[in-house]
Amino acid sequence: MSKPSILPLELDNVTYAVSGKPLVRDVSVSLAKDTRTIILGPNGAGKSLLLRLCHGLIAPSAGKIRWQGKSDQNPAHHQAMVFQRPVMLRRSAAANIAYVLALHRIPKAERKDLIDEALALAGLSDLANRPARVLSAGEQQKLALARAWVTKPQVLFLDEPTASIDPAATYAVENTIETIHAHGTKIIMTTHDLGQARRLADEVLFFHQGRMIEQTPARTFFGQPKSALGQAFLRGELLWQEDGDAN
Amino acid sequence: MLDFTSAISKATGLVISLDPDLVEIVLLSLKVSLSAVFLATLVGLPLGAAVALYRFPGRTGLIILLNAFMGLPPVVVGLIVYLLLSRAGPFGVFGLLFTPTAMIIAQTILIIPIIAALTRQTIEDLWEEYAEQLRSFGASATRALPTLLWEARFSLLTAILAGFGRASAEVGAVMIVGGNIDHVTRVMTTAIALEVSKGDLALALALGLILILLSLSINAAVYLIRDTAHRNHLS
Numbered sequence: 001m002s003k004p005s006i007l008p009l010e011l012d013n014v015t016y017a018v019s020g021k022p023l024v025r026d027v028s029v030s031l032a033k034d035t036r037t038i039i040l041g042p043n044g045a046g047k048s049l050l051l052r053l054c055h056g057l058i059a060p061s062a063g064k065i066r067w068q069g070k071s072d073q074n075p076a077h078h079q080a081m082v083f084q085r086p087v088m089l090r091r092s093a094a095a096n097i098a099y100v101l102a103l104h105r106i107p108k109a110e111r112k113d114l115i116d117e118a119l120a121l122a123g124l125s126d127l128a129n130r131p132a133r134v135l136s137a138g139e140q141q142k143l144a145l146a147r148a149w150v151t152k153p154q155v156l157f158l159d160e161p162t163a164s165i166d167p168a169a170t171y172a173v174e175n176t177i178e179t180i181h182a183h184g185t186k187i188i189m190t191t192h193d194l195g196q197a198r199r200l201a202d203e204v205l206f207f208h209q210g211r212m213i214e215q216t217p218a219r220t221f222f223g224q225p226k227s228a229l230g231q232a233f234l235r236g237e238l239l240w241q242e243d244g245d246a247n
Numbered sequence: 248m249l250d251f252t253s254a255i256s257k258a259t260g261l262v263i264s265l266d267p268d269l270v271e272i273v274l275l276s277l278k279v280s281l282s283a284v285f286l287a288t289l290v291g292l293p294l295g296a297a298v299a300l301y302r303f304p305g306r307t308g309l310i311i312l313l314n315a316f317m318g319l320p321p322v323v324v325g326l327i328v329y330l331l332l333s334r335a336g337p338f339g340v341f342g343l344l345f346t347p348t349a350m351i352i353a354q355t356i357l358i359i360p361i362i363a364a365l366t367r368q369t370i371e372d373l374w375e376e377y378a379e380q381l382r383s384f385g386a387s388a389t390r391a392l393p394t395l396l397w398e399a400r401f402s403l404l405t406a407i408l409a410g411f412g413r414a415s416a417e418v419g420a421v422m423i424v425g426g427n428i429d430h431v432t433r434v435m436t437t438a439i440a441l442e443v444s445k446g447d448l449a450l451a452l453a454l455g456l457i458l459i460l461l462s463l464s465i466n467a468a469v470y471l472i473r474d475t476a477h478r479n480h481l482s
Contacts, residue, residue: 057382076385087380090398099394103384131479 005069006078006154007033007186009054014063016049024049025210026063033069033154036187038197038218041207042239047190048084050207051157054188055081077104081157085164086144088132093124096132097147104151114150122146122176138169145176149185156180158189162196174199194234198222206230208239250448257449258456269450273457276434279347279421280414283354287410291359292403295366296396299374300388313367316360321353325423328353332424345426350434353420358410365406370395401476404469411465415458 009031016024024046031037039047052058053065056076067075089096097115106114119125122142127135132143141161148156158177162170177200181187191197197204201218206227213227225231233239261269298309330336332344332352343349373395381391396403418436425432427441435454442451 052379055383057379081383083380083383087377089394100384103386103390 003078003154004072005033006067006073006075007031007069009155009188010064010066010068011054012064012066014053014060014065016046016053016058017061022061023210024053024060027212028063029205029212029215030068031186031188033186035202036181036189036200037203037205038201039188039190039205039207040192040194040197040201040221040233041213042192042233044209045192045207046210047192047207048159049210051081051159051188051190055079055157057081077151078153079155079157080148080151080153081159082141082144082148082161084160086140086147088135088140088143090133091131092129093132093135093143094119094128096143097150100147100150106151118146118150121149121179123172136169138165138172141165141169141173142176145173145180149180149183152183153185155186155188158187160190160192162191162193170196206233208233254448254452258453261450261453262456266453269453269457271430272433272435272438272454273461275347275432276415276436276458277461279350279434280354280411282351283358283414284407284411286351286355287358287362287414288407290355291362291406291410292366292396293392294359295363295368295406296370296392298363298367299370300392300395310364310367313360313364317364319357319360321357321417321419321421322423324353324357325420328356328420328424344424345428345432347425347432349424350421350432353424354414354417357417357420358413361413362406362410365409366396366399366403369399369402369406373399401473404473408466408469412462415462 011027011029014024014027015022027050039050041047049058053060056065069075089099091099094115097118098111101111101114115128116125119128122145124139124142124146127139127143132140135143141164145161161177162173165173174196177187177189187200189200198218201221203215203217204221205215206213206221206225206229208229213229214221214225216226216230220226221230222234225234229239295313298306298313328349329344331338332341332349333339334344343352374391377391377395377398381394386394416436418440421427421432421434422437422440425434425437427433427437433441435458439451439454439458442448442454
């Protein structure tokens with residue numbers, strides 16, 4: 001029997017400001033389980049900040065973030081995040097994964113099988129004993145995915161996970177993300193790569209200048225976005241207006 | 248010039264023949280300084296890491312104090328430890344004054360700020376890189392502390408090395424609390440000072456040579472360890 005879900009995740013008028021300047025403004029959204037949610041928008045749209053707010057790395061200046069699922073367990077224990085440039089601990093690939101298991105107090109006897117499973121998922125079984133910092137950027141990103149997934153999180157936040165790697169590695173990382181999603185993990189991912197959003201998204205949150213412009217099923221967004229800014233973004237226009245038309 | 252050449256020649260002879268007095272002094276010096284480094288490392292590493300990771304009232308003052316105490320005058324430390332351990336002092340009942348233990352205590356106090364201050368800087372720099380990732384894993388500052396110490400282990404060798412350098416080279420503190428008693432508390436630096444005042448340059452030079460060789464050997468070993476770690480992407 002599967003564990004009760006911590007989802008949906010609900011944001012209620014969430015604002016995040018630095019020195020009085022709002023970088024994320026009045027975001028209200030509900031994110032359901034199962035779907036792959038892609039947060040799309042140009043640089044500076046507030047995508048990464050939104051992920052950090054949801055993951056609890058930073059606190060909102062105003063508004064509420066609530067995990068509204070039926071699970072009575074701490075939501076922080078059921079989510080993980082992969083950063084654009086993940087920090088690899090100065091130890092082997094396998095030991096990087098073991099570290100997370102130790103933090104989650106997984107008994108030592110169970111760790112080896114979980115590590116092997118996670119490395120296999122990312123296609124890194126042959127590199128288990130290699131120092132993590134020797135791995136290529138693409139391999140490090142796959143290891144970061146394996147490390148994040150090893151505790152079987154219900155939600156996985158991905159902050160532009162392929163922004164620093166080449167197309168071949170991007171393909172491998174996207175496949176790993178698909179596999180993780182197939183195992184039942186909710187994916188919430190930022191990207192400014194339209195092609196990647198088309199390949200991976202079930203729904204799109206389109207952001208511009210800290211505001212959520214629209215939340216739309218992917219097929220609808222890529223067919224006919226609701227907002228003028230979304231249409232302009234899909235046409236490849238540069239979005240620099242101080243205040244865009246949100247509708 | 249003749250005196251100097253003769254002294255060098257005699258000193259070399261003493262070292263090669265493993266003169267018993269010389270060996271005794273060298274071994275006691277190593278025992279005192281390495282014990283002090285060991286104890287100061289036990290205190291200094293977690294202290295420096297804690298100051299780097301935690302925010303608390305008076306933190307800035309503590310950082311300034313640690314940095315300033317890196318240059319703590321050995322004679323002042325010696326004097327304070329002397330007062331604490333003397334018969335009339337609060338710890339006089341233990342009868343530790345003029346023993347190697349008193350010298351270890353004085354050197355430990357002397358080098359804790361060095362190791363703690365250098366550790367604080369190293370861990371603070373590392374924390375900037377690791378903070379978000381470790382917090383994402385669910386690691387609190389308390390769990391992050393041993394992780395960061397382990398991640399920085401090869402860089403921290405330099406902090407420990409600086410502590411050893413200070414301990415092995417200082418003369419003021421061990422002279423005051425040890426008393427430079429022959430066969431009891433005489434170490435290389437105090438013996439050098441004594442022999443120079445007596446005009447026996449040969450023994451002083453021999454001890455000086457050994458002190459420099461020891462320092463070179465330990466520094467070379469640490470360099471090799473760090474270099475190997477760096478080549479294996481572990482530092």
